[in-house]
Amino acid sequence: KAGVTQTPRYLIKTRGQQVTLSCSPISGHRSVSWYQQTPGQGLQFLFEYFSETQRNKGNFPGRFSGRQFSNSRSEMNVSTLELGDSALYLCASRRDRDSGANVLTFGAGSRLTVL
C-alpha cells in the first residue's frame, strides 16, 4: 500500500516568490494535515483538511493557505516568501476525522529553502 507522497522533495526559492507543495494521502484517508518543522520551533501545525473543508487552523499568517481536492489530494501555498519560511513542510493523512486515536501517517516532507 502506497504511503503519503509529497512533491517536490526539495526546492529553492527567493524572497517574495510563492510556492505550492503537493500531498497525496494514503488511499482511503480523507483527512490531510500540514505541519512546518524547523530546528528552533519543532513541528508546528498549519492546518487540517477533511472532505475539502478546512477543519483546524494553526497560528500562521494568511500567506499560508491550503486546499483539498475531491480525491483527498491536498496542496499548500505560501505567498510572498520570507527567509523564515525555510523549513521542512510535512503532510500527514488519517483515515477518518472522527477516528479517536488521531494517528497520523506522515510523508517524507518537502524541504523549502528561501534565499
Place this chain on the structure above:
Amino acid sequence: QKEVEQDPGPLSVPEGAIVSLNCTYSNSAFQYFMWYRQYSRKGPELLMYTYSSGNKEDGRFTAQVDKSSKYISLFIRDSQPSDSATYLCAMSEGGGFKTIFGAGTRLFVKA
C-alpha cells in the same frame, strides 16, 4: 508557554542503556498520547500511542501516561545504535482535534 514541552537534548547513551524520554503538557483535555520517531531526512513515524492514563509495552518500548501530573514518558530498553533518531511526543483531544507535537528529543546511541 507551549502546550507541550519536551527537552530537545541531545541525549547520548551507550549501547544497551535504558533511555527515558519525557514530555509535559498543560491541556488537561488531551486524551491521546503518541510517540513518533523521526530519522534524518524522513518524516515522523508512529512508534506508540496510548489512550488516557496507564502503561503500554511493545517490545523494548514502554509508554507511560500520568494525566494527574500531565507527564508522559517513553522508555527504551537495551538501546541500539539503530534507535538513534529524534523522538517526538504528540497529543490530541481526539475526535478530530489537531495533534500537537513536542519539540523532539535527539537521541544518539553509541556502539
